[in-house]
Amino acid sequence: MKFNILEEDKMRELGFTDHAKTRWYLCKRLRDKITFNMTISKKSLQGEIDVLDELCLQPYPYETIQNEASNVVKKGVDEVINNLKKAGVIVE
Secondary structure: OEEOOOOHHHHHHOOOEOOOOOEEEEEEEEEOOEEEEEEEEOOOOOEEEEEEEOOOOEEOOOOOOOOHHHHHHHHHHHHHHHHHHHHOOEEO
16 A cells, blocks of 8 residues: 655645654544554655554454454445545555
């Protein structure tokens, strides 16, 4: 997956922050205590995506769990990623 940085106003409109001035950060709540987190380096355009269980501060293995909650999370992850692709932040 490759990442692109848009104009500052557009990044902020999408929900990104840059409190750490070297990178853009996005956090979206997918479920009660499950979040989608994306970080993109402003310099290298390297990025990473984490889906976290905020209750125990661990990755949430939504792709390996087969239940209703993980299906809701997977649908949310797909929606966030598709929106970021449409905006041009994620490029394949």
